[in-house]
Amino acid sequence: MHYDVAVIGGGPSGAVAAAELAKAGHSTILIERNLANVKPCGGAIPLGLIEEFSIPDELVEKKLSRMSVRSPHGRTISMHMPNGYVGMVRRERFDQYLRQKAVSAGAELVEALVKKIERSSDRFTIHLSRDLPPVEASYIIGADGANSKTADELGFPPNDLKVIAMQQRFHYCDELKPYEELVEIWFDGEVSPDFYGWIFPKTDHIAIGTGTEEHRHNIRQLQQRFVEKIGIREKPYLDEAAKIPMKPRSSFTQQRAILVGDAAGLVTPANGEGIFFAMRSGKLGALAMIEQIRHKTPLAEYEKTFRKLYAPIFFGLQVLQSVYYRNDRLRESFVAICRDQDVQEITFDSYLYKKMIPAPWSVQMKIMAKNVYHLVKGC
Secondary structure (H helix, E strand, O other), rough: OOOEEEEOOHHHHHHHHHHHHHHHOEEEEEEEOOOOOOOOOOOEEHHHHHOOOOOOOOHEEEEEOOEEEEEEOOOEEEEEOOOOEEEEEOOHHHHHHHHHHHHHOOEEEEEEOOEEEEOOOOOOEEOOOOOOOEEEEEEEEEEEOOOOHHHHHOOOOOOOOOOEEEEEEOOOOOOEEEEEEEOOEEOOOOOOOOOOOOEEEOOOOEEEEEEEEOOOOOOHHHHHHHHHHHHOOOOOOOEEEEEOOOOOOOOOOOOOOEHHHHHHHHOOOOOOOOOHHHHHHHHHHHHHHHHHHHHOOHHHHHHHHHHHHHHHHHHHHHHHHHHHHHHHHHHHHHHHHHOHHHHHHHHHHHHHOOOOOOOOOOHHHHHHHHHHHHHHHHH
């Protein structure tokens, strides 16, 4: 059967894209390799995403306005988010909900692995596993993660920088009671020499994980050390691991194909946030594809729009990571800066709606002076 668009990958980016295309009346197939897949993801989503995509309350297991950051020496800075909250979702339920919305809008959902993609002048032929017949489509959206088969088959530039992340789920126990209503981030070289560790509470469990640049360190040893430092004696009931791209591909559009979400490398440096940018890229990519189908508007407009909206955020977080994540002395300085109320206010306001919030000039100068002081102190 021939479709207008084949969306390869049924995570948040692919499901949102498929829903937008189907709602617009375009025949769409959503291909997901494993409908029971559980991605190792903290599941934190900002208020702006919850509002834009009308995420129902029953999917948001926790609405957390308290968080803390912990330094290598054990210094803990407590923070409060006065104008919003971080929503905590469970990825298996969240992804299933988004896929069902796509199906309800008219998309066809198929569970299969993409084995090969052939390209001709006016269509793509997608060969699937499980002895399923090939799928033909005029356009393709690759939403199949950091190791995107779509990107490889269609010759997109590579994902240059990948982090390997590991997460374990623990049932609540005495050692974890302080975290029932608290997000905690650990900036500690013993937990992660080049990223961070996280403690994210859900309704019936707590997700604890860490990450490090691929091939640089042993992720299992880092995770074990993290659990030991927290003091947990209970065994996890689920282990998860995956690669996360930490830098956008140099290009993620072609004439009749685009990449969205992790496949495009759209996970921010420093904080590793991916769900928001996955869903926004899925929506923006689908809207651009609708314009291409109807009015022949180049798909490159999708990439231009995304970079215009979010390139400053990616750049700013890349600078932050490259400056402060290099060693524990600098991580100690970074946590010290987090004590500043102006820093907290700017950070939280920007996080909630993913907009760079300008601070008054006097505040900017004060923050800059504190950065210089702590950098000199930490070097």
